[in-house]
Amino acid sequence: MKRRGMIAGGAVLLAAPALRAQAAWPLGRTIRVICPWPPGAANDAMARLLAQRLQEKLGATAVVENRTGGAGLVGTNAVLQSPPDGYTLLASAFNTAVMPLVLKNASFDPERDLEIMARVAQAPLVMVISGARPERTVAEVIAAARARPKDWSIAISSLGAASHLATIEFNRRTGAGLDMISYRGTQPALTDLMGGAVPLLIDNSFAMLPATGDGKVRALAIAAPRRSPLAPDLPTMAEAGLPGFEFQSWYGSWAPRGTPAAICDQVNALMQDTMRDPAVLQRLSGQVLEPVTESIAETRRFIAAEIERAGALLRSVDYRPE
Template sequence: MNRRHLLATAASGVAALAAPAVQAQDVWPRGRPIRVICPWPPGAANDALARLTAQRLQEKLGATAVVENRTGGAGLIGTNAVLQAAPDGFTLLASAFNTAVMPLVLRGATFDPQRDLEVMARTAAAPLVMVMSGQRPQRTLAEVIEAAKARPRDWNFALSSLGSAGHLATIEFLRRSGVQIDMVTYRGTQPALTDLMGGNAQLLIDPSFALLPATGDGRVRALGIATAARSGLAPSVPTMAEAGLPGFEFQSWYGVWAPKGTSADINERVNALMQETMREPGIVDRLKSQILEPVTESIEQTRSFIAAEINRATELLRSVNYQPE
């Protein structure tokens, strides 16, 4: 079963698990749909989680909820659509790590995620993994670092998107390893992975659910997973610490936001709904089968988490004198 099918199953399986829908309250009247805007293409984890959110809103609130994929600008186009929407609970943003750090890496992102958006919930997290082209002879991270230092023009790093968790992890890897090679930005994980398989790119760091399934036929080789301990779903892949970079831990994560000024009541109701969803055994099992960890946090806990993520990213980008693109 391929990755896209498994992710679709995680979303479609909600209907069988859900309790009967409750009558919609006045804030979400029937006849007007709730728009869940996903700033990324269909088929990836972010899209599957957006559809899971929309389906659960529809089931539990009795309102119509639809997903709109508003892609482009490294997530900025869809995010801007939510920033400009009325704060009435009818437009939500289902996005990822990128939302929190976008203003740090994109010149056109002039918003402040902590000031200009209302965080509703963090829904899931995914550890990152570093992979390399199977066309290269190196087998370990230490061998890759040695080879890239010796012949830097023969190597490059693929980036699935500016501002992604993989982008920040790549910057940290280059800083800590002392390797100086080019980064090439793609429009998503799949084209980056395709070039890696073809040998046009050599290295990539991105969520493990997207990359580990590609390691089965030898065209992609896993070098390390950015977690404190090895994953039970990929026990043969060493942690980045075991591979030679102690403390190298990165994850992507996914959440739901609303326009600034959305009422606390609406925010809390969506948060409670998503916490309930992410505790359901069927949802937990499906997400974990894709190396996605369900998250159940209060709004305050999510705010604190995002603030810490922004601080970490700010310090990292400042340390390498990164200039927004």
């Protein structure tokens, strides 16, 4: 765990397919699906779903490797340095697109040096507070943080995560000046929040909403344009007084630059089909994840817009990569 001051700047159960598709590449070797985040996170769940579908639909042997560290850079570099032959894939999230904007050691260009294969799911962010704190609304948190800034801090699951950008925007919009504490994943941050070591966290609904059942964590607001049907009493950040405050984490798969288009297209089609499967949709709904079915071209445009938005926010606070 590293303290920072205000920065300027389980497998999814599916029916076995009747027929297997022919792979766009010879499958004589094991496909490695590298996830730069620990087991148990939404990224890891999507990595395991990808590996499962490669096996079920293509008859491939696919394994997930959790290569953590460096705010996701260790696992990402492992993919960047791999041959573009379809045997090493990256299953990651929002972080991949903005890493070079926040990490000085991230020298790659996500749009140039990686081939996007599919964006598969997304989850709006939720602001939660330690159950030990008396504040019940976002407005109360802002007032208390302004009045006693030394008493307040906020966890971020990783540098470059959607939670990091959302927290920067929260500080910028409110002037709360919350001290950011960077963790190596959502679960360690959530564990400290539950224990009262840190009072606040903004992170994905996949992990935040299920954590609110025992009173150790309270949800304050969701950073989405509308309320979630899974938490209909939870106000949006706009309803809490911050109009337009909308952030989500999203999850996808990439391959090294130069991976043949036929391989990328097949993985994209495979995952679009997966995200329409009724068994998968039921599972995702229970995990507060929203399925995404996009072509590669649509995902490229989406990522370009995400990078532009993140860059504008970081420039507005004079952020310097760490």
